[in-house]
Amino acid sequence: MPKVLISDKMDPLAAKIFRERGVQVDEITGKTKDELIAMIGEYDGLAIRSSTKVTKDVLAAAKNLKVVGRAGIGVDNVDIPSASAAGVVVMNTPFGNSITTAEHAIALMFALARDLPEADKSTQAGKWEKNRFMGVEVTSKTLGLIGAGNIGSIVADRARGLKMKVVAYDPFLTPERALEMGVEKATLDELLARADFITLHTPLTDQTRNILSAENLAKTKKGVRIINCARGGLIDEEALKAALDSGHVGGAALDVFAKEPAEASPLFGTPNFISTPHLGASTSEAQVNVAIQVAEQMADFLMSGGVTNALNMPSLSAEEAPKLKPYMALAERLGRLVGQLQGDAIQSVAIEVEGAAAELNQKPITGAVLAGLMGVYSQTVNMVNAPFLAKERGLDVREVRHDREGDYHTLVRVTVGTPNGERSVAGTLFANAEPRLVEIFGVKVEADLAGEMLYIVNEDAPGFIGRLGTTLGEASINIGTFHLGRRAAGGEAVLLLSVDQPVGPALEKLRALPGVKFVKALSF
Incomplete structure (x- = not known):
């Protein structure tokens, strides 16, 4: 029987729901960080509000922990990167209050x-x-x-x-x-x-x-x-x-x-x-709603593997997960790329799949694209609620499945509609596992999307790459990888660089370089 700790004051209905679903539950509130670290090792789930701080140290001691459920929308008190590294799912209840x-x-x-x-x-x-x-x-x-x-x-x-x-x-x-x-x-x-x-x-x-x-x-x-x-x-x-x-x-x-x-x-x-002292969610109805929701979500996960409103894991069945995981990584990065470059102007989104990708469940791929796109603006968006948030904001989201053979054995394309027309990015998987960008806004380019990057549009002219390297070198910024594409010789060129540290103030110096048309710092 899975075991859950409720460590913050919560409506009694939460504990009742856990027990009805076959989950053992302890309600122990008001503990210090050291006291929580001492007891957390025996629990599979941790249900919290805003008082409990789920830090890296707490997660390191939580050897059996599988899920953290936040009764509410904010997760500032949870170290999500550390939870992800430890294989712990973090859920919230974004619509309860x-x-x-x-x-x-x-x-x-x-x-x-x-x-x-x-x-x-x-x-x-x-x-x-x-x-x-x-x-x-x-x-x-x-x-x-x-x-x-x-x-x-x-x-x-x-x-x-x-x-x-x-x-x-x-x-x-x-x-x-x-x-x-x-x-x-x-x-x-x-x-x-x-x-x-x-x-x-x-x-x-x-x-x-x-x-x-x-x-x-x-x-x-x-x-x-x-x-x-x-x-x-x-x-x-x-x-x-x-x-x-x-x-x-x-x-x-x-x-x-x-x-x-x-x-x-x-x-x-x-x-x-x-x-007022952060009373926005402080009504009896809201407290009941978020308590019920977090208990139901955590119980479903612990008893059947169902995932709802997770911040660091898509909604997937156990059978689909291994095949879809690399595609969702690719889709999330494509969405994040186009979101960082076109986010404010996006009116519609089309997600196209072809080749091997067309044989899979497209919903998680679409969710990953939207999570990446909207993640530029909100840290609480996830692959489960991103489609609903997109619909709520009036974004026209289309899914297109192509039954055809293309240049790649599998391809995911994200096209966004803007007041200035459509802009498209596309990616594939190398060795069926490694996400790779293969096209950006009509320019063929092969690139990884990871860490800190620079996107530069410039005139294709001799000496530009040298000036770029010199400017970054003078700012003590090291180039990790360098990817170049162009529409035609002497025309418009596109550069995607990975760098070892954020560009910071050097961005303005890059914009001032002769031949530069556009520069954007990216983060993945």
Whole structure:
């Protein structure tokens, strides 16, 4: 009988479900890291919320551990690379608390609009300051939505019910999906200039960190009110305080902070600022939902091998896994490649398979492409939920199976539709196991996709490669592999280089080289 440890406080239904499914379960909460390390070795599964930190040391001691289940969406407290290296599946429950978080954002918007916390404090102090608390209506106001995924779409629906106009900024939002949601698609600058209220519903990535920076806060309408129930780090808190102090920002409500627990913050004590202690998912319904979901997912995995909402493993049967594993590695890298090069402009995705690949289950291949593509923007996307997230954002995803013989015994092609036309990348497997890129945007090139890389488009002219090598050498950047392709002699050439360290500031020097048309740092 598999054995699971529930190490954080969780609804009792979780333990009940484990036992009903034939899984032995212990509920032992509040343990220190050393105490957890001492006991974890006897368990096959670990069910957690946000308190337990599943570190490399904990995983090293977990000799029998097969699965970690996070009751909730965030997995910041799990060392996923170490878990993957140890063969431990990491699952989450990405949709269990969406409604609850969306409702909290709406509640904070009302609190800001009518200054409810200060009015309550004043009234209970016996002051009765009616003239002091002059609020604003939300009706007919413009709500700026940064992030139009699952939670953002629920907020938009509620806001439209309040007769608000909703404009949304999201790299994945298509015009068709915007029409379906009843929102207006906008650029970030357009949203900042027009919104009376701004609410954030995007994950924290390199692209979204400090998306409301001092520069972007200065672009907002004077008196704007800002709500963040997504992730700390999306807003520059020092810049927000300055904007509140100056009166440019009329109010702000944060449920999340860059550092949590937020025992201190530059925003604390600032007029027109409201804070809550990360309560977005804190309703009885949400707690029950995520507890039930994590128990069901973990029990299915431990008892039958079923995988749902895994962050580091595709949804596969035991029979399919050995054949599909190298194809999914290839597909994920192709998706990540095209996502890094064309992500903001992608409106549609077509996944084509031919040769040996056409004889396999295409769904995991498609899931791997989408996980790679969307993984550029979100660390919580996986091969299971990526197709649903793509559909939710209105991406047109097509699967094409070719019953024909081509130049390669097996081929996977990813074609994305953009406002500037279609762009395509393709790859194959060498020796049926090694993923290899064979075409990028119409140029034949044979390359591995791994580690830190550079993609360069340049004029095919003598001396360019020498200048490139010199520039990288002066920046102490070593070239690992070098792959070259071109459309025609003297025309446009494509370079794919693997490098031993991130390029960093040297990227601008490369862009300044004579003959360079485009440079992009890639990471796999």
